[in-house]
Amino acid sequence: EPEVTQTPSHQVTQMGQEVILRCVPISNHLYFYWYRQILGQKVEFLVSFYNNEISEKSEIFDDQFSVERPDGSNFTLKIRSTKLEDSAMYFCASSGQERTEAFFGQGTRLTVV
Amino acid sequence: AQSVTQLDSQVPVFEEAPVELRCNYSSSVSVYLFWYVQYPNQGLQLLLKYLSGSTLVESINGFEAEFNKSQTSFHLRKPSVHISDTAEYFCAVTRRDNYGQNFVFGPGTRLSVLP
Numbered sequence: 199e200p201e202v203t204q205t206p207s208h209q210v211t212q213m214g215q216e217v218i219l220r221c222v223p224i225s226n227h228l229y230f231y232w233y234r235q236i237l238g239q240k241v242e243f244l245v246s247f248y249n250n251e252i253s254e255k256s257e258i259f260d261d262q263f264s265v266e267r268p269d270g271s272n273f274t275l276k277i278r279s280t281k282l283e284d285s286a287m288y289f290c291a292s293s294g295q296e297r298t299e300a301f302f303g304q305g306t307r308l309t310v311v
Numbered sequence: 312a313q314s315v316t317q318l319d320s321q322v323p324v325f326e327e328a329p330v331e332l333r334c335n336y337s338s339s340v341s342v343y344l345f346w347y348v349q350y351p352n353q354g355l356q357l358l359l360k361y362l363s364g365s366t367l368v369e370s371i372n373g374f375e376a377e378f379n380k381s382q383t384s385f386h387l388r389k390p391s392v393h394i395s396d397t398a399e400y401f402c403a404v405t406r407r408d409n410y411g412q413n414f415v416f417g418p419g420t421r422l423s424v425l426p
Contacts, residue, residue, distance in 0.1 A: 229412055241355070241401060241416040253412050289354060291414070297405055298343060298362055300414045302355040 200224045204290050204303035211280055211310055219275045219306045221290030230273045231291040231300065232265065234258070241289070247273065280310045313338040313404050315417035323423045324392055332387040332420045334376075334402030342404040344385040345414070346376055349399040358400070361385060372396075397424045 203222045211217050223230050232244040245255040247265055264276045273292075277284055287307050291300040314337045324330045336342065346358040359370040366378040376387045385402060402417040 231413060233416075240418040243413045243415065246413045248412060291355075297409075297412065299345070299357055299360060300403075300405075301357075302347075304354040 202303035208307045221273045223292030227292035233289045234286040236286045313415045317417040341407045345403040347401045
């Protein structure tokens with residue numbers, strides 16, 4: 199069964215450093231998303247990406263965040279200068295043309311120290 | 312904009328008892344509705360979804376949910392829970408059209424099944 203894969207599973211970084219979280223969505227999907235979940239809390243939408251551009255973003259997705267689909271298979275989330283409050287589980291998801299389901303990866307646990 | 316409410320943050324229930332997890336949503340346009348489950352230290356897995364047709368939808372592991380348009384609800388039920396059902400359950404919606412493409416999640420309900 200096709201799946202969304204995320205790497206790394208866990209990343210520890212120092213405050214102020216840049217991090218790149220990587221995702222490989224399901225191959226024939228057209229919509230790509232990043233969500234985050236602070237430990238034990240709700241699943242928060244960050245950004246959606248369609249047709250090689252951002253289609254929607256939340257207030258959380260400020261200038262410190264960017265997304266890219268560099269090569270037609272990977273979908274990355276970059277945090278330019280990490281803060282302690284960026285510590286969370288980051289989930290990538292993708293869906294097909296009809297958006298009748300979002301398929302989630304297993305997540306990357308980002309710890310900022 | 313869409314929003315999802317899950318009034319019960321935690322639901323403890325004994326094994327083999329029935330359970331209902333409540334979900335209400337708000338939207339000015341038609342939506343698709345979903346329940347996702349998250350087991351400890353794992354990602355989100357789709358449990359079931361309502362797209363159209365019969366308002367009662369079922370999952371392979373005994374859960375069911377009923378879409379009620381007049382009450383804007385999509386409550387999740389199971390007649391007899393198992394220890395293995397212990398997890399976090401998230402209700403979610405997305406617009407049917409393409410003007411808002413993200414999936415909006417509720418705050419989640421932590422189901423704890425007690426022996």
